[in-house]
Amino acid sequence: MRITPQMQSEALRSYLVNNAARGDRLMRQIAAGKQILRPADAPTRAPQLLRLQQALSETDGYLKQVAEVKSWLSETDSVLGQIGELLVRVRELVVMAGSSTQNADGLSSIAEEVKQIEEELLALANSRLGNRYLFSGGTEAEPFVRDDQGRVGVDGEFHVMERQIAPDQTLRVNVDGRRLFVGSAAGGEDPGLFDLLRQIHDHLLEGEAGQAKLRIQDLAALDAVFDRVLKERAQVGAWLQRTERVGEQLVDLQVRLQQHLAELDGFDLARSITELRQQEASYEAALMVTARLGRLSLLDWLR
Amino acid sequence: MSLLNSLEVAKRALNKQALVLETIAENLAHADDPHFSRRRVISSSSSAPAAAGGLLTRQGPLTEGGPAVQALVRERDKFVESRLRGAISESEEALVAERAWQSLEALFDEPGGPASFSELWNNWVNALQDFTGYPDDLGVRQVVLDRSAELAAGIRRLAQGVAQVQVSQEEVIEQEVDRANALLEEIARLNGAIRQAESGLGPRGERRLANGLRDQRDALLRELAGLVNITVREDGNASYPGESAGLRVEIGGTVVVDGEQVLYRVEWQESSGSQPPRLFLCSTRTSPGHEVNVEWPAGALRGRLEMWNTGAELMTHLDRLAKALIDDTSSILTKGVDLYGSPGQPLFVGTDAGDIRINDAWKDAQGRYDPRRLPAAMPPNDNAVARDLLNWARSGASAGGVADHPLTVYQGTLIPRLAEGARQAEERQEAAGARRQHWENLRQSRVGVSPDEEMVTLLATERAYQAAAQLVRSLDEALGTIIDLLGGAGR
Numbered sequence: 001m002r003i004t005p006q007m008q009s010e011a012l013r014s015y016l017v018n019n020a021a022r023g024d025r026l027m028r029q030i031a032a033g034k035q036i037l038r039p040a041d042a043p044t045r046a047p048q049l050l051r052l053q054q055a056l057s058e059t060d061g062y063l064k065q066v067a068e069v070k071s072w073l074s075e076t077d078s079v080l081g082q083i084g085e086l087l088v089r090v091r092e093l094v095v096m097a098g099s100s101t102q103n104a105d106g107l108s109s110i111a112e113e114v115k116q117i118e119e120e121l122l123a124l125a126n127s128r129l130g131n132r133y134l135f136s137g138g139t140e141a142e143p144f145v146r147d148d149q150g151r152v153g154v155d156g157e158f159h160v161m162e163r164q165i166a167p168d169q170t171l172r173v174n175v176d177g178r179r180l181f182v183g184s185a186a187g188g189e190d191p192g193l194f195d196l197l198r199q200i201h202d203h204l205l206e207g208e209a210g211q212a213k214l215r216i217q218d219l220a221a222l223d224a225v226f227d228r229v230l231k232e233r234a235q236v237g238a239w240l241q242r243t244e245r246v247g248e249q250l251v252d253l254q255v256r257l258q259q260h261l262a263e264l265d266g267f268d269l270a271r272s273i274t275e276l277r278q279q280e281a282s283y284e285a286a287l288m289v290t291a292r293l294g295r296l297s298l299l300d301w302l303r
Numbered sequence: 304m305s306l307l308n309s310l311e312v313a314k315r316a317l318n319k320q321a322l323v324l325e326t327i328a329e330n331l332a333h334a335d336d337p338h339f340s341r342r343r344v345i346s347s348s349s350s351a352p353a354a355a356g357g358l359l360t361r362q363g364p365l366t367e368g369g370p371a372v373q374a375l376v377r378e379r380d381k382f383v384e385s386r387l388r389g390a391i392s393e394s395e396e397a398l399v400a401e402r403a404w405q406s407l408e409a410l411f412d413e414p415g416g417p418a419s420f421s422e423l424w425n426n427w428v429n430a431l432q433d434f435t436g437y438p439d440d441l442g443v444r445q446v447v448l449d450r451s452a453e454l455a456a457g458i459r460r461l462a463q464g465v466a467q468v469q470v471s472q473e474e475v476i477e478q479e480v481d482r483a484n485a486l487l488e489e490i491a492r493l494n495g496a497i498r499q500a501e502s503g504l505g506p507r508g509e510r511r512l513a514n515g516l517r518d519q520r521d522a523l524l525r526e527l528a529g530l531v532n533i534t535v536r537e538d539g540n541a542s543y544p545g546e547s548a549g550l551r552v553e554i555g556g557t558v559v560v561d562g563e564q565v566l567y568r569v570e571w572q573e574s575s576g577s578q579p580p581r582l583f584l585c586s587t588r589t590s591p592g593h594e595v596n597v598e599w600p601a602g603a604l605r606g607r608l609e610m611w612n613t614g615a616e617l618m619t620h621l622d623r624l625a626k627a628l629i630d631d632t633s634s635i636l637t638k639g640v641d642l643y644g645s646p647g648q649p650l651f652v653g654t655d656a657g658d659i660r661i662n663d664a665w666k667d668a669q670g671r672y673d674p675r676r677l678p679a680a681m682p683p684n685d686n687a688v689a690r691d692l693l694n695w696a697r698s699g700a701s702a703g704g705v706a707d708h709p710l711t712v713y714q715g716t717l718i719p720r721l722a723e724g725a726r727q728a729e730e731r732q733e734a735a736g737a738r739r740q741h742w743e744n745l746r747q748s749r750v751g752v753s754p755d756e757e758m759v760t761l762l763a764t765e766r767a768y769q770a771a772a773q774l775v776r777s778l779d780e781a782l783g784t785i786i787d788l789l790g791g792a793g794r
Contacts, residue, residue, distance in 0.1 A: 004751030006337060007744055014740060038408050039722030040729065046722045047714040049414050050421050054710075057425040058697070061432035068436060164435045164690055167697065298755040302762075 012290050019283050026276045035267040045264055052264065056257045059250055062166055066247040069163050069173055073240040076134050076175055079127045080233040086117050086124075087226045090197065094222060097204055098215035104207065111204035118197040122152060125181045125193075135177025137161070144181060144194075152194035154182045166246050171239060175232050180225075193225050306785070310778045316771040319346050319370045323764045326375065330752045338522040340377035340750035342514060346370040374510040376543055377517065378750045384521065385535060387742035391525055392532035392601040394735035399606030401732040403468055404725040407617070410464035411721055420713055423457040424696075426450050431693040438686040451650055452661045458628070462621050462656035469614035472607040473580055476571055479530050479604055480582070483569045486527040487552065487560050493520040494550055495563040512546060524552070531569070532600035533559075555597030557584055567595065569604075579611055613724065617717065621656035624712040629653060631708070635691045 028037055039046035096102065097110045125144045127134045136143035137158030147153050154177075161174040182192035191199065200218050203210035326342045333339035412419040430443075430450040437443045493516055500513035527533055533554055537547030552560040559567040567584040570592070574580045582599050585592035599605050633649035653659040698708060 002748045002751070002753065002756075004747055004753045005334070006751045007747045010740070010743070010747070014736075036414065038725070039411075039413050039718050040404075040408065040725035043719060043722035043726055046414060047718050050714050050718060053415050054421060054425055054428075058428060058432070061429040065432060065436050162686060162690075164432070164686075164693065170690070298758040302758060 008290075008293070012286070015286055016283075019279065019286065023276070023279050023283070026272055026279060029267065030269065030272050030276065033267055033269070035265050049261070049264055052257055052261045056254065056261065058167075059254045059257060062164075063247065063250050063254070065163060066165050066243055066250060069165055069171065069243050070240065070247065072129055072134075072173055073236055073243060075127070075129045076173075077233060077236045077240060079124050079134060080175070080229055080236060083121060083124050084226065084229050084233065086121055087193075087222065087229060090114060090117055090200070091219070091222055091226070094200060094214050094219055098211055098219070100211075102211070107204050107207070107211075111201050114197060114201050114204065118194065118201070121181075121193065121197070122146070125152075125177055133177075135175055135180065137174060137176060137178065143177060151198065152182065152192075154178050165243060166250060169246060171242060171246075173239060175236060180228060180232060191221060191225075196221050196225055306778055306782055310775065310782075313771050313774040313778060315371055317768065317775070319344065319372050320764050320768040320771060322372055322375065323760070324768070327757045327761050327764070330757050331754060334752040334754055334757075337747070338518055339752065340379055340514070340518055340521075341752045342375055342377050345373040345376055374512060374543065375514065376512055376546065377514045379521075379546065380746070380749050381537065383742060383745045383749060387739070387746050388525055388528035388535070389532060389601075390735065390739040390742045391528045394732070394739040395529040395603040396601050396606035396609075397728065397732040397735040399603050400610060400728040403472065403606075403610040403613070404721075404728040406468055407465070407721060408725050410461065410468075411718075413718060413721070418457065418460070420457055420461065423450075423454045424710065424713075427454045428693065428696050431689060431696060434689040435686045435693055438689050448661065454628075455651055455653075455659045455661050458621065458625050458656050458659050462618065462625075465614050465617050465621065466657070469574070469611050469618075472611045472614070473573060476580060476582075476604060476607050479607070480569050480571050483527060483530045483604070486523050486530075487565050487568065490520060490523050490527070490550075490552060491560050491563050491565045493523070494560070498563075512543065517546065520550070527552075529603055531602040531604050554584060555600050557595050557597055559584065568592070570594075574611065577615065579615065580608060582608065617720065618656065620712055620717045620720070623707065624709045624717070625653065625656040625659040627707050627712065628709045629659060631695055632692065635695055636688065 025037075029035060036042045036045065036049060042049075093110050093114060097107055102110075122144060125135055126142050133143050136156065137160070141155055143155055144152055145155055158176050158178045160172055162170045163173050164170050180192070181194055196218070200214065200222075203213045203218060206213075323344050326344055330341045413421060415421055427450040430447045433443050434447050497513045497516045497520065500516060501511070504510060524533065524535060531554055533552050534556075536551040536553065536558075538549040540546045540548045549562050550560075551558050551562070554567070554569070557567060559565065559569075565587055567586055570583055570585040572581040572583075582604055584595040584597060586595070599608065629649070629651040632651055636648065636650055648664050649662055651659055652662045696710075
């Protein structure tokens with residue numbers, strides 16, 4: 001076959017262009033740390049890749065939810081713990097007041113302490129995380145407020161708060177503060193925490209008649225309320241555990257998705273760099289051959 | 304046989320060699336011109352068939368007169384030339400497709416580019432996740448709205464981008480049709496110019512072929528082939544088999560140029576609605592022009608038509624995706640109470656991917672939302688709507704997905720089509736480019752100028768010229784001697 005310089009230069013040009021394109025691709029793959037830079041690189045794997053990326057982003061979203069639910073529940077748990085401790089103190093005071101050795105002065109100072117504890121409990125009942133009340137059940141305003149007569153009442157209705165912590169798992173995360181603090185019917189058989197404390201306070205100031213009520217009626221009611229707090233706390237603990245388990249599962253899932261993503265993409269740095277080296281070598285060789293051959297001409301020998 | 308006869312032979316040899324030297328000069332001058340075909344001198348002593356016809360026999364008068372120059376021809380191979388045109392058509396078509404697919408790939412920006420639908424969708428789903436956690440949080444609601452608006456804008460951007468690809472194809476079709484017609488005119492004109500130029504003889508009595516014009520015409524034919532594959536019919540030329548006497552150009556079996564006449568022009572009709580643009584031939588001899596519909600052959604023009612259709616196909620998928628998003632979210636939101644506690648307002652409105660947008664009612668809804676004034680059916684931390692939305696959004700994520708879910712349409716139809724289309728276009732372009740290169744090489748191998756080769760010819764011709772000149776000098780001396788002798792005899 002006749003070879004003309006035109007053919008040679010054209011061949012070199014197309015070789016250089018193709019080689020540069022391959023080098024560019026390798027360079028971008030290495031820089032991005034990815035084998036699949038566009039769907040056309042792997043038509044069959046591209047949709048799967050998108051699905052995996054999406055699952056990963058979703059898992060990240062759930063992990064965020066889980067973290068928030070966890071801090072909400074831990075906060076609830078710790079507030080319920082503090083409430084329990086205060087109730088233990090109230091019980092001690094009631095037992096102390098019920099004994100016949102107490103005189104009126106002692107009773108009134110106990111009454112004062114109960115009153116202080118009630119204030120403290122009111123603050124705890126209105127605990128917030130961020131701008132949300134832990135026990136309000138959704139209302140944005142302070143849920144537990146004192147009315148004109150000094151009775152603690154509740155504002156707004158309670159609503160169950162449910163969070164989605166995993167693809168198919170929702171979890172209730174709020175405790176019904178209404179049932180706990182205000183009771184089902186004010187002054188009824190099942191008095192709320194605040195009504196009970198008020199009642200204890202009143203009984204403390206009633207003298208001996210009150211002491212009898214304290215011993216029999218109030219102590220039992222206090223135990224019932226304490227039980228309820230414990231039960232709620234146990235419930236919160238169970239929710240917290242479940243959240244933690246789900247969180248661990250999500251982290252596992254995240255790791256597996258990342259592994260799967262890496263496998264699907266199939267990027268191998270060592271291989272890419274080796275290829276790049278080969279590419280460089282053949283590019284250099286091509287340039288060298290061209291430079292050598294290009295110099296050869298009969299013109300140089302005709303003098 | 305006389306001395307004078309020998310002198311005549313030497314003269315012809317000098318003539319021929321002078322022409323060969325001129326040819327070498329011309330060849331060397333055009334060594335870098337890819338459209339130039341190297342020239343060759345055909346003389347009575349050449350082995351070219353054109354020089355046959357008794358000229359090589361000892362009986363012919365010219366044999367005795369030395370090498371008479373017959374013609375200056377160019378090297379050419381009709382077969383290679385026609386295959387090259389075919390390869391150019393294919394490669395130009397593939398190139399158009401490759402570029403259009405590349406711009407579509409850049410538009411979709413997958414996997415996971417910052418402006419890609421996947422990314423916008425993920426952001427939207429993440430906002431919905433937050434929304435299920437804080438259904439009454441104004442900030443979270445605003446983020447849901449913002450992400451929804453971004454998603455809608457992203458889909459509109461895709462639709463506009465695809466439409467833009469279609470529009471730009473049509474714009475180029477218009478220019479290319481004009482160019483094709485200009486080329487047809489020019490080829491017809493060159494046919495005439497070649498006929499005229501070849502009617503006379505050169506200064507040395509040789510037939511001069513209009514080689515420059517013929518090269519020009521071949522280049523134009525190749526350019527035309529890039530736009531639309533043509534069939535070139537050449538009338539045989541008894542004297543120079545490589546060359547043609549007359550030339551006709553056909554598109555899809557219809558003769559469009561016959562000699563110096565353009566019979567048909569290339570015309571096109573713009574797209575209207577879902578009707579794709581159309582290419583056809585239009586007679587130049589009737590008014591209004593008689594239309595001829597041919598099966599449009601390969602070439603850049605056909606590539607553009609195909610890409611227009613591909614754009615239309617992608618657009619239907621985008622429309623399906625947008626419609627599913629609009630309808631499905633609306634049916635969830637309008638079932639009961641919407642995001643803002645008022646009777647269900649759809650989130651997305653519009654009819655297709657081109658005009659999907661967020662409901663205007665939402666823009667000022669932010670100020671209207673008051674968690675304390677919600678209807679009993681929707682307590683402030685009720686995330687039922689948010690959860691329904693999230694679950695619907697996720698339902699397309701599973702492999703296979705739900706039919707006609709936006710994600711199913713996107714990941715199951717659009718992305719595979721985009722991936723496969725771009726890959727095929729790339730492979731096709733590589734293959735067609737390699738074929739084109741192959742035929743271009745073969746052509747160059749036959750017609751290209753090699754300076755070294757010309758140098759070798761130059762050396763040989765130089766020697767021959769020197770020898771012929773020496774011969775003339777010797778003959779002159781011999782004649783002088785004879786004349787001197789004759790002069791002496793007369794004294």
